[in-house]
Amino acid sequence: MSVLRPATVLRVAALALLIAFLVTPQSFAPLFAPLTQYGAPPIYDQGNLLTLALAQLGTVCVAAAASTVVAVGLGVLVTRQRGAQFLPLSRTLVNIGQTFPPVAVLAVAVPLVGFGERPTLIALFAYGLLPIFENTLVGLRTCPPAVLEAASGMGLSARQRLFAVELPLAMPLILEGVRLSLVINVGTATIGSTVAAKGLGEVIIAGLLSSNTAFILQGGLLTGLMAILLYDALSALERRLLRTLTLD
Amino acid sequence: MITLESLSKRYGESTVVNQVSLEIERNSITVIVGTSGSGKSTLLRMINRLIEPSSGRVLIDGRDTRAEPAHLLRRRIGYVIQGYGLFPHRTVAENIATVPRLLGWEAARIAARVAELLEVFQLDPGKYAASLPHELSGGQQQRVGVARALAAEPAVLLMDEPFGALDPIIRAKAQDDLLGIQRRFGTTIVLVTHDMDEAFRLGDKVAVMSQGRVLQYDRPAMLLIRPTDPFVTRMTGLADRALRLLSLISAAEAAVPGTSEGPAVQGSASLRDALSELVWSGADSARVVDADGTARGCLTVAAILAHGRP
Numbered sequence: 210m211s212v213l214r215p216a217t218v219l220r221v222a223a224l225a226l227l228i229a230f231l232v233t234p235q236s237f238a239p240l241f242a243p244l245t246q247y248g249a250p251p252i253y254d255q256g257n258l259l260t261l262a263l264a265q266l267g268t269v270c271v272a273a274a275a276s277t278v279v280a281v282g283l284g285v286l287v288t289r290q291r292g293a294q295f296l297p298l299s300r301t302l303v304n305i306g307q308t309f310p311p312v313a314v315l316a317v318a319v320p321l322v323g324f325g326e327r328p329t330l331i332a333l334f335a336y337g338l339l340p341i342f343e344n345t346l347v348g349l350r351t352c353p354p355a356v357l358e359a360a361s362g363m364g365l366s367a368r369q370r371l372f373a374v375e376l377p378l379a380m381p382l383i384l385e386g387v388r389l390s391l392v393i394n395v396g397t398a399t400i401g402s403t404v405a406a407k408g409l410g411e412v413i414i415a416g417l418l419s420s421n422t423a424f425i426l427q428g429g430l431l432t433g434l435m436a437i438l439l440y441d442a443l444s445a446l447e448r449r450l451l452r453t454l455t456l457d
Numbered sequence: 458m459i460t461l462e463s464l465s466k467r468y469g470e471s472t473v474v475n476q477v478s479l480e481i482e483r484n485s486i487t488v489i490v491g492t493s494g495s496g497k498s499t500l501l502r503m504i505n506r507l508i509e510p511s512s513g514r515v516l517i518d519g520r521d522t523r524a525e526p527a528h529l530l531r532r533r534i535g536y537v538i539q540g541y542g543l544f545p546h547r548t549v550a551e552n553i554a555t556v557p558r559l560l561g562w563e564a565a566r567i568a569a570r571v572a573e574l575l576e577v578f579q580l581d582p583g584k585y586a587a588s589l590p591h592e593l594s595g596g597q598q599q600r601v602g603v604a605r606a607l608a609a610e611p612a613v614l615l616m617d618e619p620f621g622a623l624d625p626i627i628r629a630k631a632q633d634d635l636l637g638i639q640r641r642f643g644t645t646i647v648l649v650t651h652d653m654d655e656a657f658r659l660g661d662k663v664a665v666m667s668q669g670r671v672l673q674y675d676r677p678a679m680l681l682i683r684p685t686d687p688f689v690t691r692m693t694g695l696a697d698r699a700l701r702l703l704s705l706i707s708a709a710e711a712a713v714p715g716t717s718e719g720p721a722v723q724g725s726a727s728l729r730d731a732l733s734e735l736v737w738s739g740a741d742s743a744r745v746v747d748a749d750g751t752a753r754g755c756l757t758v759a760a761i762l763a764h765g766r767p
Contacts, residue, residue, distance in 0.1 A: 355539070355540030355542035359542025359543070360544070361531070362505060362536035363532070363559070364531035364533075365528065366528045367528075378545070378546060
């Protein structure tokens with residue numbers, strides 16, 4: 210415990226800072242005032258920061274849930290004998306999702322689905338597929354062959370083997386993929402504000418439009434804090450889940 | 458009884474198992490022995506349909522194994538492999554409970570069976586039931602592997618090099634345990650190995666395989682006395698065949714009425730061991746006794762030696 214303490218202190222401090230900023234942003238006004246010019250407001254005043262942060266988090270989580278379902282599903286499909294032929298295709302699709310810049314996805318999606326949350330969800334969904342898919346693939350492929358053979362040899366059906374043996378054994382890697390995808394997308398989600406999705410990107414964009422460095426900085430800072438805390442929380446959850454999995 | 462009827466397995470051009478027919482008796486241990494690549498593992502896996510035969514069929518107690526879905530068939534057949542393949546994320550008790558759970562046994566019956574097996578395999582339930590496989594030694598993992606295979610009381614147990622990863626002392630113990638288990642549960646065991654000593658030690662009958670064919674299928678002594686193929690002789694070895702033959706006969710079987718001043722030999726010991734004892738002690742004859750010390754007769758060196766000739 211004594212080794213963990215500095216990390217715990219840092220964690221609690223970061224969380225406290227985030228909450229304090231979101232709940233009482235005006236108390237940080239003196240800190241940001243030197244960054245403004247011509248008496249511009251030091252704290253974003255065209256919307257509630259807490260609402261924006263929660264909206265962004267919500268968008269990211271919905272997108273990650275969809276990415277997880279699709280990526281894990283594809284990973285399972287292409288590691289089955291019958292689905293192996295879809296591996297190159299799935300890989301290509303997932304890779305396109307990652308290489309195609311999210312901004313470009315937004316540009317393409319807006320004419321199709323309109324402004325707001327939806328284009329952002331699509332962009333984040335596509336962007337988050339790759340880490341989950343690749344990790345699922347590695348996780349399922351590195352199950353010890355003897356374990357799989359024993360499972361089949363004892364009479365587990367293909368489905369039982371998948372759910373009782375393969376997925377639990379691949380779970381640490383799958384969770385890691387989900388975590389990566391979530392954290393990447395917390396940052397990426399800010400660009401959604403260019404197409405009117407609610408989020409902290411709004412603050413950054415307002416700052417850029419009005420040359421208000423204070424806005425840009427607080428938008429970035431809050432997003433960064435959220436990403437770090439999310440990463441941390443998910444790592445802890447992962448460890449916890451693994452413990453229950455092994456003891457169950 | 459397991460009947461293999463002209464079983465073959467072909468992968469493209471190559472024939473891995475070629476027209477194998479065997480009758481495997483109930484309540485016996487049959488050992489399939491061969492060099493690597495002889496097709497012995499493939500033959501074993503065709504019995505529980507982990508590999509589907511290209512042609513031929515397998516009957517268990519007269520019933521074609523293809524009469525039911527493969528995974529249901531396998532729940533009635535125990536299966537042990539070299540690496541054991543224990544589920545690393547499940548405890549010892551859960552590993553052993555795998556097949557009973559698949560079969561939908563009641564929780565109380567599963568618990569009782571797991572406890573019984575842990576005891577049979579000398580694994581203290583209080584200490585090991587909740588352990589994870591990686592916390593066990595190699596020998597303990599092997600025992601859990603066999604216990605798991607026997608959990609649902611299968612009539613047939615298939616074993617593929619089950620002792621391959623054990624060191625010699627633990628292996629000898631595990632082989633003795635297997636003989637005890639076979640007697641206790643009356644399981645029909647088919648075991649694959651590349652080790653002729655293991656085949657002689659365990660097998661009621663031994664099938665020698667090479668290049669996909671069974672060259673000879675017989676009692677171990679017959680492989681020595683009447684080999685039908687030069688390869689069988691190569692596998693059994695010429696140099697110590699007399700001693701191998703002696704190792705197949707127990708002192709109790711060979712003992713004749715009478716008494717002797719010589720050293721005492723256990724009735725369950727092989728003639729090979731009895732001879733070794735006589736050579737070591739310099740005596741001409743030995744007393745044969747039961748485990749509880751009652752006399753069973755005697756054995757002379759000359760009588761022992763006579764057993765070492767066909």
